[in-house]
Amino acid sequence: MLFFRNVVRTVAAGPAFAARRLATDAAPKPRPSTASQLLTVIVPGIVAGGAYYMYTQNQASSALKIKEKLDKAARENPVPALDGSKFLPFALKEVQDVNHNTKRFRFALPSGTTELGLPTASCVVTKFVNGAKPDGKPNAVIRPYTPVEDPADGYTGYFDMIIKKYPNGPMSTHIWSLQPGDTLDIKGPIQKHPYKANEFEKITLLAGGTGITPMIQLIQRVLSNPEDKTKVSLVFANIAEEDILMKDYFDSIAKKHASQVEVRYVLEKPPIGWRGDKGYINEQIIKETAPAQGKGKVFCCGPNQMLEALCGGKAKDFSQGPIGGTLKKLGYTEKDVYKF
Numbered sequence: 001m002l003f004f005r006n007v008v009r010t011v012a013a014g015p016a017f018a019a020r021r022l023a024t025d026a027a028p029k030p031r032p033s034t035a036s037q038l039l040t041v042i043v044p045g046i047v048a049g050g051a052y053y054m055y056t057q058n059q060a061s062s063a064l065k066i067k068e069k070l071d072k073a074a075r076e077n078p079v080p081a082l083d084g085s086k087f088l089p090f091a092l093k094e095v096q097d098v099n100h101n102t103k104r105f106r107f108a109l110p111s112g113t114t115e116l117g118l119p120t121a122s123c124v125v126t127k128f129v130n131g132a133k134p135d136g137k138p139n140a141v142i143r144p145y146t147p148v149e150d151p152a153d154g155y156t157g158y159f160d161m162i163i164k165k166y167p168n169g170p171m172s173t174h175i176w177s178l179q180p181g182d183t184l185d186i187k188g189p190i191q192k193h194p195y196k197a198n199e200f201e202k203i204t205l206l207a208g209g210t211g212i213t214p215m216i217q218l219i220q221r222v223l224s225n226p227e228d229k230t231k232v233s234l235v236f237a238n239i240a241e242e243d244i245l246m247k248d249y250f251d252s253i254a255k256k257h258a259s260q261v262e263v264r265y266v267l268e269k270p271p272i273g274w275r276g277d278k279g280y281i282n283e284q285i286i287k288e289t290a291p292a293q294g295k296g297k298v299f300c301c302g303p304n305q306m307l308e309a310l311c312g313g314k315a316k317d318f319s320q321g322p323i324g325g326t327l328k329k330l331g332y333t334e335k336d337v338y339k340f
């Protein structure tokens, strides 16, 4: 407001400056002072700046109103984009680097839909045809991924997938080759663990590498609901510091929600001076972060060797399988643990 008042005053003072200049015209030609020279530049600058400020304020407020309407419509009459019975093409909007081997792929929600339609926690499957099999039939490659959309953002018109590239991996290489405007066939959702606010006092998330993606879904679900008082401990294991995905995001939520969220990083090859945990997620770290038995749930997601060591692998049919590893040793049972 002060800025506006000054702009108004300066504009109102304009004719007075002009009058003074005319009055001095009659006298022997004085050199225009540096101040008046500056004013001829500054005043229009301030006026233009003020007008631009008001224009952008108006634009921002009408964009906010449109967003509020879309949020309301999405809340009251959600139209999911996903179809569990068939693959649908989703157009890639943009791609952002996350780190040296991982990118964030932003896909547009088709018009007429208000959300992806992904209950927490769940994943989707993607499909593409990678040439032909020896028998001449199409070689369809299908892989699961965990889309990320923060419920706190309301309607955005997009959803993200965070994808690590494996040099010899057909699906990750295919997705990395997509350009904005290209489409990817996606089907889902495949419901994993249905999350309920305040079902547990505490949840502990043991993640390795891109196994972090379902944990992001869970964390965003908890933090988007002010009524949800569930405490969250995230233990995120990686090889080196540059492999830690979205570290800034996790650091910021740990700071902002210090009484609710704890984040620990574990590095197999820590840099000199690393102050986090070193090696693998171990018994001591689990003792310090996991909920007391019966008071919470431990979610695990990461490479198979990590699952084997921490909680026992999943069964051959991808069901949960028996509990094993460190969590079993510490007395946790099937009902205390969920393997993604």
Ligand SMILES: Cc1cc2nc3c(=O)[nH]c(=O)nc-3n(C[C@H](O)[C@H](O)[C@H](O)COP(=O)(O)OP(=O)(O)OC[C@H]3O[C@@H](n4cnc5c(N)ncnc54)[C@H](O)[C@@H]3O)c2cc1C
Binding pocket: 123, 143, 144, 145, 146, 147, 161, 162, 163, 164, 165, 166, 167, 168, 169, 170, 171, 172, 173, 210, 213, 214, 340
């Ligand atoms: C529920 C779920 C959710 C997931 N969500 C995500 C996600 O959000 N983001 C993400 O990046 N990934 C995610 N993944 C992993 C993803 O599904 C793919 O496995 C991954 O992208 C690799 O696929 P690909 O086709 O590129 O490579 P793949 O063919 O699957 O191979 C990956 C790598 O493993 C090697 N490899 C393959 N088979 C073997 C073998 N038998 N022995 C030794 N090495 C082998 C390959 O050479 C390659 O380097 C998720 C997995 C699951 C189960």
